Amino acid sequence: MAIKYGRPIELREVSRRDSTAVPHALDLTVRPRRNRKAEWARRMVRENVLTTDDLIWPLFLIDGHNKREQVASMPGVDRLSVDQAVREAERAMKLTIPCIALFPYTDPSLRDEEGSEATNPDNLVCQAVRAIKKEFPEIGILCDVALDPFTSHGHDGLISDGRILNDETVAVLVRQALVQAEAGCDIIAPSDMMDGRVAAIREGLDRNGLLDVQIMAYAAKYASAFYGPFRDAIGSAKTLTGDKRTYQMDSANTDEALREVELDIAEGADMVMVKPGMPYLDVVRRVKDTFAMPTFAYQVSGEYAMIAAAANNGWLDGERAMMESLLAFKRAGADGVLSYFAPKAAEKLLTQG
Numbered sequence: 001m002a003i004k005y006g007r008p009i010e011l012r013e014v015s016r017r018d019s020t021a022v023p024h025a026l027d028l029t030v031r032p033r034r035n036r037k038a039e040w041a042r043r044m045v046r047e048n049v050l051t052t053d054d055l056i057w058p059l060f061l062i063d064g065h066n067k068r069e070q071v072a073s074m075p076g077v078d079r080l081s082v083d084q085a086v087r088e089a090e091r092a093m094k095l096t097i098p099c100i101a102l103f104p105y106t107d108p109s110l111r112d113e114e115g116s117e118a119t120n121p122d123n124l125v126c127q128a129v130r131a132i133k134k135e136f137p138e139i140g141i142l143c144d145v146a147l148d149p150f151t152s153h154g155h156d157g158l159i160s161d162g163r164i165l166n167d168e169t170v171a172v173l174v175r176q177a178l179v180q181a182e183a184g185c186d187i188i189a190p191s192d193m194m195d196g197r198v199a200a201i202r203e204g205l206d207r208n209g210l211l212d213v214q215i216m217a218y219a220a221k222y223a224s225a226f227y228g229p230f231r232d233a234i235g236s237a238k239t240l241t242g243d244k245r246t247y248q249m250d251s252a253n254t255d256e257a258l259r260e261v262e263l264d265i266a267e268g269a270d271m272v273m274v275k276p277g278m279p280y281l282d283v284v285r286r287v288k289d290t291f292a293m294p295t296f297a298y299q300v301s302g303e304y305a306m307i308a309a310a311a312n313n314g315w316l317d318g319e320r321a322m323m324e325s326l327l328a329f330k331r332a333g334a335d336g337v338l339s340y341f342a343p344k345a346a347e348k349l350l351t352q353g
């Protein structure tokens, strides 16, 4: 049964003496509800706020012109040709979203075992970075570094005898980071979870004079079922063989997340990320408290899909669930959130004043 959502309950005419007027009033000195009695009072004691500055908006790219293609498992999210991505970058600017993130759907004919397209300076991501920076140099652009959108097997690294090779992969990731940075990307975000990649990328950037390019490390990235719709969006769902548990983290662990984050900071990460988001808010809190670094969380595709699908079925008030889920990241200590809800949330934040 669909649930109907009315206006929030606000008592219009509250008698100021109603509790003493009750014959069996409890003898309470402390009544926490006093601070919740009206919206102005709640605003006064509110501990956390979400603003548009907290949002990073991930966009999916596809080859072509004037093309928008709905991602079936992510209602409201499209794959965009580069010209349309430029339009969305403009929308992000108007919505005062500081940064967008770019993810390509690579044509299957361009995917191979080695993910060669990742290091093509003219690949879809690099084309989009150049086009967006040309029109809107003031918006931040984050580029993911990992091979999964480019490999025929859907893994983030090179494979030999069924093993994901660490050091050989890192060498390719450095080249991928360099083509993206040279195209004009502001933040390199390695999401591959190979050991030592942050140091290698930092060294590569510095050696090429790209000293100001930041690194946001997907430092604690878990092997998660919540990435399902993303793999649909970038077209790796069908091709992925096996799972990613030899490089992404085990969802049972949090101490290990701290060790991963510590390493990435030592290797030169400017910002760190925990991913997925909502099922790992405890990790966000521990990371923030332990390292006091700029800490981000990724509200991943599966988290988005759950809320969007339930809302479309009338089972949740989608707008309220969206805002509540985003605020949860702030409460957990995150400095910002990568979220597919970013434009919708920003619109709501700006119209609320």
Ligand SMILES: NCC(=O)CCC(=O)O
Pocket (backbone or CB within 6 Å): 144, 146, 191, 226, 227, 228, 229, 230, 231, 299, 300, 301, 302
């Ligand atoms: N490296 C980026 C992702 O894996 C995103 C996952 C998602 O949104 O599910």
Ligand SMILES: [Mg+2]
Pocket (backbone or CB within 6 Å): 193, 194, 195, 196, 219, 260, 263, 264
């Ligand atoms: Mg690591």
